Structures are given as structure tokens and as C-alpha cells.
Amino acid sequence: MTHREKRNHNWLKANLRLAGLLAVVAFFFFLSSLAVCGIAVWNSGGVSVVAFLCSAGLGILACLIGYVAFTAKQERIFVKDSEVMVRIGPASIEKLPLDAVECFFLGSQPLGRSGDPVASEEAAFRVGTLVVRVAERYGHLASGRRGPWACWEDGYLVVDGRWSEPLVVETLRRINGRLAVAKRQPVVDPCVLSGASEGCCG
Structure with a gap:
């Protein structure tokens, strides 16, 4: 590569x-x-x-x-084998099919003085987030897992901006652009890539 x-x-x-x-x-x-x-x-x-x-x-x-x-220092969101990989924590990755991800958008999350998510009226400060919008038909993928770098909130996967590169409009455009390009890529049979004979994958 x-x-x-x-x-x-x-x-x-x-x-x-x-x-x-x-x-x-x-x-x-x-x-x-x-x-x-x-x-x-x-x-x-x-x-x-x-x-x-x-x-x-x-x-x-x-x-x-x-x-x-x-x-x-590893990337927070990357693509591997037609799946969008989101790092939730040091040893935890959430895998989403490309078709499941509709888009990304910027958001913010209210936090208390301890750094934990709280209600808006109880917030000591807010942090920028990157929200992954998942298609409704893939709602079953919302595992509810939480980590220091990202977590599930109301069916959305929310990435904490404190642990990523600056979340600005240019970053959002770049990620959504790469999502659009990835969705247009044809799905190639691994048997074809390896040059194996017909029926190798069962």
C-alpha cells in the first residue's frame, strides 16, 4: 500500500x-x-x-x-476490508460495514467537572465530538459499548474530540469525502485477488 x-x-x-x-x-x-x-x-x-x-x-x-x-497515537477512524473501524479505547474497536455508515457530523457533549457526560444543565464545560450516523436498518450494531475515546449514544457512535485531531469543518469534509469515495469502490472477491480457481471460497 x-x-x-x-x-x-x-x-x-x-x-x-x-x-x-x-x-x-x-x-x-x-x-x-x-x-x-x-x-x-x-x-x-x-x-x-x-x-x-x-x-x-x-x-x-x-x-x-x-x-x-x-x-x-493510532488513528481514531480508519477503513479496513470494507469496514469502518472506530477505536473506542486502547484495546477496543467498533467495526461498522461501510453501508451502515450514512455520514459524519460535528457535535458537542456536555461534561461535568470529573469529565463524565452529564445533562446539559449540569455541564461544567462542553467538548467537540464527531458523530457517526448509522443507518436505521443497522440499528442492531449499536452495542452500547463505552470507552475513553468513543461511545454509543442513542444509536449514534460519538467520538470524543479531546483524543483526536482538531474537529473542524475541513476535517468533517475530508472524512465525509473519503466515505463517499469508499462507498463507490467496487467490492472485489478475495478469490479473484488471490488468483485462485473458481469456487475457492466455497
Whole structure:
């Protein structure tokens, strides 16, 4: 796949600033785990059980945050095998057939001081969102799953703008344009692509 083809398959990029911040935090905890071991060896000539447990805990925490940082820099919405893939969280992806996605539009979500969704009258602030409109005949796909990056709300899949590239009109036009192009692409039988004989797919 060429760079241009890959770019056209990646529809919504991540917020790289937040991903970078998480990477810095992970690196800090990793250095802290090494520092704990170093200080223990310097003071007592060996690593005590307490120092080992503290170092191991910091190392595990660094790995977890590093994993989140790695997934946080991955695209939020992309296309794979005629499906629109929306990352809901670090280890969760919602898959929607291209025919199920009617369009994308911009929205906003009221949040409380804790960052959780609340009623409009209780909102401390609002964040921009990208809303995926799903065709009514595909309503059964609304799983109701929720994650830090996207969630289902009233049959719509809502992407939190804090974890994505800036959600502006140009971004919306680009994504809807790529959706229109993807819907016009012919569906190719994988047997034809592989050059296999007729009936290979059963």
C-alpha cells in the first residue's frame, strides 16, 4: 500500500500531543524504577525486597502507560476490508460495514467537572465530538459499548474530540469525502485477488 493509499484509509488521526504526554509519563516511571534500584544498590550494596517490589511496580506502570501511549497515537477512524473501524479505547474497536455508515457530523457533549457526560444543565464545560450516523436498518450494531475515546449514544457512535485531531469543518469534509469515495469502490472477491480457481471460497 502506497503512502497516499494508506492516508486515504486513515480517516481521523489521533491527538498526538496527548499521546506524546503519555509517552513522557511512561518514560518518567521507567526511569524512576531504575532509580529505585540504583539507590538501593548504592546505599546497601544490594536490592532489598521492598526496593525490588517498588521498582517492579513502577516498571509495570510504565509499561501500561506506554501501551496506552502507543495505542493513543493510532488513528481514531480508519477503513479496513470494507469496514469502518472506530477505536473506542486502547484495546477496543467498533467495526461498522461501510453501508451502515450514512455520514459524519460535528457535535458537542456536555461534561461535568470529573469529565463524565452529564445533562446539559449540569455541564461544567462542553467538548467537540464527531458523530457517526448509522443507518436505521443497522440499528442492531449499536452495542452500547463505552470507552475513553468513543461511545454509543442513542444509536449514534460519538467520538470524543479531546483524543483526536482538531474537529473542524475541513476535517468533517475530508472524512465525509473519503466515505463517499469508499462507498463507490467496487467490492472485489478475495478469490479473484488471490488468483485462485473458481469456487475457492466455497
